[in-house]
Amino acid sequence: MSEAAAARIPEVLRATSISLAAIALALAASAVLILLAGADPLVAYWALLQGAVGDGFALGNTLARTTPLIFTGLAVAFAFRCNLLNIGAEGQLYAGALASVVIGIYLTGLPAVLHIALAIAGGFMAGAAWGGVAGYLRSARGINEIISTIMLNFVAIFFVSYLVHGPLAEPPGFFHQTAMVAESARLPVLYAKSDLSIAIFIAVGFALVTAYVLWRTPFGLKLRAVGESTGTARFAGVPVNRYVFGAMSVSGGLAGLAGTTEMIGGQYRLLDFFSPGYGFDGIAVAFLGRSDPIGVVFAAFLFAALRVGANQMQRTTGLPTSLILVIQGMVILFILGVAVLEWHRRRRRG
């Protein structure tokens, strides 16, 4: 390992331990709630664990659910490195899903490798275009990207809704859904019972690439420089507006891939409101992963495990699955708490 990489180790360990501590504290605090609800926290957590990773089926489900969260988490983290808050991963996900489904259904007769590659490229570009709209509005018109991405979510989601109700509806049009993508556009399945495809490897691969781009390319260095201080970046000759636009576009592209892999990796067709809020969960995932692509992978797995395990917990203890939302919320709160403590300590020292 290089010296530079070695120098990062203590930092990574610190960030990791903070995230782990926040998770532990959140579980401990939620245990109190479980007790109040009249259940045994240990039983509940054991059921949660069993449901999430207890057998091949559970693990497969969890990994399948991890995939889109990795992409939306990466999207939010990437933008955040440029000091941009992309709340629009949900909309970009719909844009990516739409493009991939269209390519998957209407471009036929291609070899599978090419068809899949086109579907992925199309999904990335559609997401990037949708994120790029917010990036353009921010860099050229000074419009806050938080507001614009929230608004663009509605546009994307309801545009897709319109399409599946009419123009793209599967003939004869009884159901509000598109046709299924061609076989050649589907990702190889890893575990048929749980919708797990090789999309999970693609997601982890993109996380590695994203990490490389951020830490080991001039583009990443300058993008992070813009995120740290626009003044310093501008004075060093970095075209700040172009980087803002670029960061939002790439971020949108990554979110678009969450839609792509849902479409060609398991669902195969576009439905109304098919995403259970992966784009919004991506914000929490990026936060728990401390905006580090590798951290995002683990955070996405944790959030997926919580969601998947929740059903088993409900069956065993009668606790509502929404308790999981409480745990997720508490994880974020405890991380925020640590951040505030750090900030105070640094201030006192300075």
Next chain:
Amino acid sequence: MPLLRMERITKTFPGVVANDRVDFAVDRGEIHALLGENGSGKTTLMNALYGLHRPDSGRMLLDGEEVGFTSPIDAIAAGIGMVHQHFMLVPPLTVVENIVLGLKTANARGSPLLDLRTAAARIRELAAAHGLDIDTDAQVWQLPVGAQQRVEILKALYRDADLLILDEPTAVLAPSEVEHLIGVLRSLAASGKAIIFISHKLNEVMEVADRISVLRGGRLAGTVAAAETDPSELARLMVGRDIVPPRRRSSRPGAPVLWIEDLSVRDDRGLRAVDGVGFSLFEGEILGIAGVDGNGQKELTEAIAGVRAVEDGRLDLPGLAPSRGARFRDIGHVTEDRHQTGLLMSFRLWENLALKSSGRPPFGSPFWLRVGAMRDATVRAIETFSIKAPGPDIPASVLSGGNQQKLVLARELGLGPKLLLAAQPTRGLDVGATEYVHRRLLAARDDGMAILLVSTELDEILALSDRILVMYEGRAMGQVNADEVTRETIGLMMSGIASREAATGSAS
């Protein structure tokens, strides 16, 4: 009995002894200067006095009684006032409102309403007694810096401060305003107030103080009476060795590097900050831009650097690369504010050092960074510029101000630029670091670099420049040859008097 006595004050931070058994005392009616380099412990000592943190050991006696403040509120209640270097004022509020802000006594008796009229009357009384002329109804943002400082002083006096701490009070003032401030401080001392004057400027301290305490490396290097010392002894106490000012050889200007005619530039508020300025700069010379802060120097350098639009006029950079990206490497820019525009504080030293040249050999290609090469270059820079840093992987925020400045300098000089814009290159630096920066700038000039030096420190301008341009309210008040001009002439030009009049004015 002294008003304040601090005995054997010790304060450690993780890894640093910021104050090591420091003794310090101030009498009523005394102006006591606290002199020291950055990081010598001046601020820590004053923060302990002002209740911002508690010393580990030692004691403080105020009027003979032992005190221990846990917050500035205690300190203020005990009659200690502090004028910070960065003013703690609310710009849209008026002078009276700022002064009574946070005080219950501003209310009319038994009423929840503010009684600003009575407060204003008392403020005017205080102001008149010490020559602190001020318009109590003006909004603070409308006031020039000197007047804002007077508001800060009045704020302390209004709270019945007996002991006034001023942190680098002259850093933001024009020479004439400095004179005025010194007059005010004398008047305050004469009325029995004790004044602590924090500074790192030797001449100024000699002029204003009765006694001078010098800190070095957290320890008291000595307390001397101003009448019995001289600047070279103070410098020795401060740095621990003799300081030899760098000698400037005569310049041998070469080809023109910068050509400006009738240049106008607007500031962030859209007001014309540079108004029809013209000058030229040649290889191998230093052109000093003198002037009080905020007279268009910042906008001028930013326009030359290519980060601010030129409104009107001509700005030519003959011999420099025409493309925008390459130009940023041809122009070195030591910016005025290293926090906002110089460094990436949470980034590693090597990321900061390679920021401008990343993606080009030897630091890699557009697709990857050669981290090894970037770190090696940083290790070399740490050595050549004697930056105090344990290695290239620490974040820039860990470095002291002087070392951060050296890092900026290492980056900007390391590119081998044809033109160096040095804006306040030694602001906030101590004597040792300043001397070092000056040497590097002169060496770069001797190697043929064209340097535009912007500074509000007249001493610095005079020590380094071959030619001097004085700016006042966005205009060039005139250009003078550094060897033929007096401090007084430049001082007058900085206050807006054109060069010819200034020359005759100071001669008569």
